Amino acid sequence: MNRSLSATGKYGGYLLVLLLLLTAGPSLAVNLAAVERTWTPPDGGAAIRMWGFVEDPGSCTALPNSWLPGPIQQGVVNGTLSITLRNCLSEPVSLIIPGLETNLTPQTFVDAGGRTRVRAFTHEVPADNGTTVVTYSWNNLRAGTYLYQSGSHPAKQVPMGLYGAVTVGRDTAAANDVVLLFSEIDPALHGAAEAANAKNYKPKYYLINGQSALPGSAPPVVAGGRNQKTLQLRFLNAGLMTHVPTIQGPYMTLIAEDGYPYPYPRQQYSVLLPAGKTIDALWSPDVQASFALYDRRLSMTTNGTPGGGMLVSLNVAKKFPWILYVPPIIHGGIVVP
Amino acid sequence: MTTRFNLTMQLSMAIVLALLFQVSPLQARIDGITGTNFTLSVKTGRVFTPDGGSILLWGYADGAGPAQYPGPTLIVNEGDTITITLNNALTVAGANPAPNVSILFPGQRAEASTTDPGVPGILTSEAVPGGSVTYTFIADHPGTYLYYSGTDPALQVEMGLMGAIIVRPSSGAGFAYNHPDTAFDREYLFLLSEMDPRIHEAIEFDGPQSTAVGPYLANPFPVVWFINGRNAPDTLDIPNLPVLPNQPYNSAPMMHPGERVLLRVIGGGRDLHPFHHHGNHSRIIARDGRLLASSPGAGPDLSHEVFTIKSVPGETVDAIFEWTGKGLGWDIYGTPADGPQFVHTCVDGNGDDFDDTTHEYCPDHDKPIPVVLPDNLDLAFGGFYSGSPFLGTLGSLPPGEGGLNPHGGFAYMWHSHTEKELTNFDIFPGGLMTMLIIVPQGASIP
Amino acid sequence: MATGYHRIIMKIVLTGSLFFLGSSSVHAGVLVQCPGDADGSATWTGAEVQPAHTKCMHLGAGDGFVTMADGKLQYVFGFSDLTGIAANTPTGTAEILEAGTTAAGFPAPLIVLDEGDEFYLTLTNIGMSMRPDLFDPHTVHFHGFPQAASIFDGVPDASISINMGSSLTYYFKLNNPGTYMYHCHVEAAEHMQMGMLGSLYVRAAQNGTVFNYNGKDFNKFAYNDGDGSTGYDLEYPIQIGSFDSAFHDANLAVQPLPFATMFDNYSMLNGRGYPDTVNPNPLPPPAENGGKLSQIESTLITASPGESVLLRISNLNVTRMNTLATLGIPMRVIGKDAKQLRGPDGKNLYYKTNSITVGGGESYDVILDIPAGASGKTYFLYTTQLHYLSNDAEQFGGMMTEIRIN
Numbered sequence A: 001m002n003r004s005l006s007a008t009g010k011y012g013g014y015l016l017v018l019l020l021l022l023t024a025g026p027s028l029a030v031n032l033a034a035v036e037r038t039w040t041p042p043d044g045g046a047a048i049r050m051w052g053f054v055e056d057p058g059s060c061t062a063l064p065n066s067w068l069p070g071p072i073q074q075g076v077v078n079g080t081l082s083i084t085l086r087n088c089l090s091e092p093v094s095l096i097i098p099g100l101e102t103n104l105t106p107q108t109f110v111d112a113g114g115r116t117r118v119r120a121f122t123h124e125v126p127a128d129n130g131t132t133v134v135t136y137s138w139n140n141l142r143a144g145t146y147l148y149q150s151g152s153h154p155a156k157q158v159p160m161g162l163y164g165a166v167t168v169g170r171d172t173a174a175a176n177d178v179v180l181l182f183s184e185i186d187p188a189l190h191g192a193a194e195a196a197n198a199k200n201y202k203p204k205y206y207l208i209n210g211q212s213a214l215p216g217s218a219p220p221v222v223a224g225g226r227n228q229k230t231l232q233l234r235f236l237n238a239g240l241m242t243h244v245p246t247i248q249g250p251y252m253t254l255i256a257e258d259g260y261p262y263p264y265p266r267q268q269y270s271v272l273l274p275a276g277k278t279i280d281a282l283w284s285p286d287v288q289a290s291f292a293l294y295d296r297r298l299s300m301t302t303n304g305t306p307g308g309g310m311l312v313s314l315n316v317a318k319k320f321p322w323i324l325y326v327p328p329i330i331h332g333g334i335v336v337p
Numbered sequence B: 001m002t003t004r005f006n007l008t009m010q011l012s013m014a015i016v017l018a019l020l021f022q023v024s025p026l027q028a029r030i031d032g033i034t035g036t037n038f039t040l041s042v043k044t045g046r047v048f049t050p051d052g053g054s055i056l057l058w059g060y061a062d063g064a065g066p067a068q069y070p071g072p073t074l075i076v077n078e079g080d081t082i083t084i085t086l087n088n089a090l091t092v093a094g095a096n097p098a099p100n101v102s103i104l105f106p107g108q109r110a111e112a113s114t115t116d117p118g119v120p121g122i123l124t125s126e127a128v129p130g131g132s133v134t135y136t137f138i139a140d141h142p143g144t145y146l147y148y149s150g151t152d153p154a155l156q157v158e159m160g161l162m163g164a165i166i167v168r169p170s171s172g173a174g175f176a177y178n179h180p181d182t183a184f185d186r187e188y189l190f191l192l193s194e195m196d197p198r199i200h201e202a203i204e205f206d207g208p209q210s211t212a213v214g215p216y217l218a219n220p221f222p223v224v225w226f227i228n229g230r231n232a233p234d235t236l237d238i239p240n241l242p243v244l245p246n247q248p249y250n251s252a253p254m255m256h257p258g259e260r261v262l263l264r265v266i267g268g269g270r271d272l273h274p275f276h277h278h279g280n281h282s283r284i285i286a287r288d289g290r291l292l293a294s295s296p297g298a299g300p301d302l303s304h305e306v307f308t309i310k311s312v313p314g315e316t317v318d319a320i321f322e323w324t325g326k327g328l329g330w331d332i333y334g335t336p337a338d339g340p341q342f343v344h345t346c347v348d349g350n351g352d353d354f355d356d357t358t359h360e361y362c363p364d365h366d367k368p369i370p371v372v373l374p375d376n377l378d379l380a381f382g383g384f385y386s387g388s389p390f391l392g393t394l395g396s397l398p399p400g401e402g403g404l405n406p407h408g409g410f411a412y413m414w415h416s417h418t419e420k421e422l423t424n425f426d427i428f429p430g431g432l433m434t435m436l437i438i439v440p441q442g443a444s445i446p
Numbered sequence C: 001m002a003t004g005y006h007r008i009i010m011k012i013v014l015t016g017s018l019f020f021l022g023s024s025s026v027h028a029g030v031l032v033q034c035p036g037d038a039d040g041s042a043t044w045t046g047a048e049v050q051p052a053h054t055k056c057m058h059l060g061a062g063d064g065f066v067t068m069a070d071g072k073l074q075y076v077f078g079f080s081d082l083t084g085i086a087a088n089t090p091t092g093t094a095e096i097l098e099a100g101t102t103a104a105g106f107p108a109p110l111i112v113l114d115e116g117d118e119f120y121l122t123l124t125n126i127g128m129s130m131r132p133d134l135f136d137p138h139t140v141h142f143h144g145f146p147q148a149a150s151i152f153d154g155v156p157d158a159s160i161s162i163n164m165g166s167s168l169t170y171y172f173k174l175n176n177p178g179t180y181m182y183h184c185h186v187e188a189a190e191h192m193q194m195g196m197l198g199s200l201y202v203r204a205a206q207n208g209t210v211f212n213y214n215g216k217d218f219n220k221f222a223y224n225d226g227d228g229s230t231g232y233d234l235e236y237p238i239q240i241g242s243f244d245s246a247f248h249d250a251n252l253a254v255q256p257l258p259f260a261t262m263f264d265n266y267s268m269l270n271g272r273g274y275p276d277t278v279n280p281n282p283l284p285p286p287a288e289n290g291g292k293l294s295q296i297e298s299t300l301i302t303a304s305p306g307e308s309v310l311l312r313i314s315n316l317n318v319t320r321m322n323t324l325a326t327l328g329i330p331m332r333v334i335g336k337d338a339k340q341l342r343g344p345d346g347k348n349l350y351y352k353t354n355s356i357t358v359g360g361g362e363s364y365d366v367i368l369d370i371p372a373g374a375s376g377k378t379y380f381l382y383t384t385q386l387h388y389l390s391n392d393a394e395q396f397g398g399m400m401t402e403i404r405i406n
């Protein structure tokens, strides 16, 4: 069974969607910068040096400080996405979207043994304090959910924080959609010395959408659409470890991975989400409530303290998804409002 | 070379005697507790590993019974309203009180009951130390499920708080789901898990507020692996063994050729395990308690065959395994050329190519085994080797060899193919492993 | 000639292991069983006639060395291909022992069979030239073989394994095409970590007939699909694996083996880390091997625009699962564990994706449909567990290769 997915912006009305679909190849052009920032753990731990994508401030001065995953890019089905990137970091960076096809121009070097190695999967923005900007583009966007991330020295630059989400379209069955981006931070690899060797990668912070739940506190809230309405859950794993997002509540219908629809949707309460994977699922909460969503690989710790980490509260609101709904107490994963 | 034990040597005489005389409670079925109302308690216990190790356990107990790893398998019927009362009888070291405890029921719409004495937690209602909590859900879908702690799961699931749930369909106990294609002759549970003993030691000596536990919890590094709460070769021993008071369940699958065996595979721990079942493919018919069906009532028309089941933590898989030896190209029951005792018939009355009784594949009947086996002097023998390549035959073996396979069955290792997980600490073999024994028709299976 | 064999003897003398000497003079234990083959070479030469649908192979089990992509010399256990050496001559046994000494290949020699074949696989236990204190038996486990008989399943606990200096011949009738794998199952956590593993696949009986699929004629197919949907032009076996060099070093140094702390630091495809994966040639043999090649399999994938490339992916990693991804081109997943992805009543379960997660003992059949306009492009096959893109401490390496379009 093939699903048709329509294009939409975050708050877009369906009329606008139709109009966008009728005009061929609408394009989304954005400007991003790769910058150094910090992330402060919720447990009061020391701020951690991060690299991240931000909306391009136009130069490498006056940069925002607090790290989050890069801004969500909302592409249009069959349209074009072009990202112009400025580099405020100390080494070349680049941009890839693993799930979308485009021309790659790999960058190589010759090692001491005379062997040619790829250093970056595609062309780069040089480290010149933001002087040069380079544009990356993707055409004929397929509906789905994708990661954008650095294609340069990925073993170092991706765990440093250079990633974000791209959404294209939305399943016709869904009234709302939400991004759930999983990632990890191993502070030992974020020092000023730029310890590049990630072979002993041991993350201490486990994040969803850049937030790690604080043990003993209510989990971060994610707007979960409306009661009786279908929500498209967009799972992305920008980390290097496998995670298993699990919902305590109604089953999900898994419909696509890496932007490719499954031939037959699957009913599951859990999602196998390996490194670099994206999965789209439909979910229809049948009560107005808060539902726990957590990693069943038990990355539910914050610097070793249990009860935190990859855990959010999906709030299913009464009326409109953008009105924050204060969660009642969760009982067994279901809420008594 | 490191310490290694022969699997044979490790197995207790009990199992050998049990197999020989058929007196044992060695059971080829899923053990558990049935009903609609359950009372569970969280207590401490000890998990014993075959290398002599002992690990602190926080386990769910059946009422006044001992803590269990895994918790009691709850076997219920579709449509029943299930009520579970959980008592917190946990005791811990140190000055701090024991933690709250709780249960999550993924796949079920569990609620704390209206008379719930529990306190609100982050994921569910919890029982305070000495207190209790009551959950209720309607078992409205048949299938294989699990339950586990919803309180600090990263710690409490590691400590042992997890177990299996089986919901029997209204079609009857011989079906996995409400469809004829899910019928089975036998069923076995494979609840897979692992432990990092450093975490358990820190909790044992310093209590739940241990500061030593943090680095281990952030990046657990398990060194012991379990099926149904036991490490090989204890998996193959009898259930309810007195020396394993907190690990009552075994994993000792047996079958006859031609039977359909249902595998209920559950990821109970935190890691993925590639569960490789030697002998044949199995057909995966369901995940997370839902039939792989293109539409309701279609049956498992989206099922597919695998030789390794990728077990995902928190996820359940149902698979059907069958074996006949079809198409091997030689007669697995031997031929007259191998000796007069091998004279047998292959009677295919119903035209399915198989003997109507033994399920021998008749097109291979009386075809000799195509190669000559080496002299015994050139060989090393396994404890589960019958001494003969032929099914149902005991061959002559050097003294001290074999012995674990009194019916002359064919033995197949079922195990994690992350082969590192076939160890108990540093000792091979062990870990996440058991043996399937296929015995000829006529040999009884307990 | 027998320099390698002499090295064994030298080693024995040096270590004073007289017991090994006595044991190795077992001598007549080498026995190749292959229908129509009189000289024990597992091949048919001269007057010998190959029976229809019959294949034979002779593997040796021993040890040797390989070179990691960062230059580290790594001790391994492994299989060598002894097919073609006549065992039934006065010098046959000595020649076979010589050829099998420090000849371990990593991965093990590729085994390619055809559906309908009867396969006679002789395993001769050569012994460990660098570890004369070891007398380990070995087996071949044909991983995933359907309806297996335990006598030929290679699990030492369940049946038999072959002692040093002797041979065991396995028999397999191939009724089912697909991507399997093979490995030694003796003390599996050790022998497999040490390298006794290889790729094995069975080609479909449907090959040779023509089916048109998506506007293209195919005559090679991963499975007997009846509609050409598993058709391909080129096939590449890709075996995922990794090594813990500390474990290998401990083994060579006759130290206690650290099972509990096993933690792989070299991630590889077909026995090499990047950039050695894209070297189209066998790697130069380490001097310690006496000139014998030990890493012959390249993982450089080359194809032309419009071609369909079948990747036969298997994982025999003993410590972890691996996620293998393509960059620039999607995977069309058409098989898992040597079975076509098709439901019992014929529904195709094929799906497209950018990555698959493969546990030890799992296999996937993946087709890359190279676009018509892809000339000159390079795609990548790499792990998204990005910390495994290294050769121990060396960056820009590990589990990665290139897909180069002509």
Ligand SMILES: [Cu+2]
Residues within 6 Å of the ligand: C061, C137, C138, C139, C184, C185, C186, C191, C196
């Ligand atoms: Cu071996």
Ligand SMILES: [Cu+2]
Residues within 6 Å of the ligand: B276, B417, C141, C143, C183, C361
């Ligand atoms: Cu295997």
